[in-house]
Amino acid sequence: MAKRNFVKIEPDECKGCKVCVHACPKECLHIGSDINKIGYQYAKFEDKGCTACGLCFYVCPELGAITVYKNEEEEKEK
């Protein structure tokens, strides 16, 4: 299984503020059209060369919404 970097977003913890979307230097994040349990359209990850820099994690105002994986097996992404 190939190893790569990726970001996992807890759908129900995201408030859709888009701060991570603008922070990501590789533009890996966007706001999806699905609506989560607390009523927001939440951020989604799409790998466009994630370096696991962690900027999205640090700028995100929710404490547990974002987890950043480095060199991790892909299957855990889903």
Place this chain on the structure above:
Amino acid sequence: MIKHQKPEAFYDTFERKGPGQKTTHYCPGCGHGTVHKLIGEALSDFDIADKAVFLAPVGCGVFIYYYFNSASIQCAHGRAPATGTAIKRVHDDSIVISYQGDGDLGGIGASEIVHAANRGENLTVIFINNAIYGMTGGQMAPTTLLGQKTKTTPFGRDKDIDGMPLRISELLNTMEAPVFIERTTLGTPKGVMNTRKAIRKAIQNQKDKKGFSFVEILAPCPINWKMTPVDARKWLRENLEKFYEVKNFRDKDGEKQSGKYPWMENAELLELLDIVKEKDKQTTRKTIKNGEEKVKIAGFGGQGIMSVGVLLSNCAIKKGMESTWLPSYGPEMRGGTANASVVIAEEQIGTPVVDYPDTLITMTIPALNTFEKNVNPGGLIIVNSSLINRKVQRDDVNVYYVPATELANKVGLTATAAVIMLGIYAQIKGIIDTDILKLILPQSLSKAKYVEINLKAIDAAEEYYKNNPL
């Protein structure tokens, strides 16, 4: 591997009202959550979450205790640095983090932060500056920019009416004591990373006992600024950062604080406070009728009303009972009316207020006039007959007349009259006794030279009562 995840310093779920046990109560795009995360990461990395004590402010940040798995205290508005000082002096090894906003720190608590900084208290203060009152709904803050529109400055802040925005970091930087002062911003990802560094440094400083560390963080408040979270960050960069210079003001490597607070062992402290051990309580406890005795001691200021009240309370406590003492007096040091309420009980006391006393000890006519009618039927009134030339009019109470002032003069000090009254009380009621009075009395007097004459007064009271029993 996981590179970044929710720091362990946070609770797994947040037991709070409202939806979302995993999310914060903050609005989308709020700066608070980001700062929480940076602090939480530092606490986890330094492995000090167990030692951390958060000072929750008044403001949106008040619910900080829902998130951090650490100790926290909700401070009175603006008083966090004062509370923190107290905690730090008692728990030297704790990591005290004061988390305050611009209203709390820059407005109502401006005095506390200035003095805590000036003393160089070994605290970490995180100051969230979003230039507006968030929780109350967007009113002007001390740090609101000129021209910025808020609920209370609908035409924009005007310096002639509202004054200039307050630069807190610059203000604190005029002082000698602080070791670390930095202003950072959440306006850019880079700013967030610099904020992370500053917070870690400020916490590390406290750990190393270096002294007062202060981090001012320019944070967005998208809701009250009426912008999207992304636009708010842009506005922050273009406006707040222009007025509030983002930079490190001071990073004194500084020597460790050498000041060590005088420390006392628990046993020594208990002995000094004369606290009766639990097992001794049972043996010394005296049964009180109805479980509670309410005493009102009343007279003029200067007669020793308050002092004998304290003395009575202390005697009861020494006996292993519960007791409260509540003074009431006018602004005069001498001559105004004064009364002390003392409650003695076998169990915990509900209120220290005595409206209807079981025993009234009166030194003067006005005192008797005021309180005579309130004494519980079957109660006791002890009257200083040297100064009160009338009789008690009620017939449903016990009355004991004692020429206390006369006796006191015989002993050699007029001021001992109140002690004589208390001695008589002890004789009649038997809740406290002469021995305990004599034991406690030396501790109640500020001047040692009067101890002997007061002890004599207690003897005189005992003698008088023996010859004139009730």
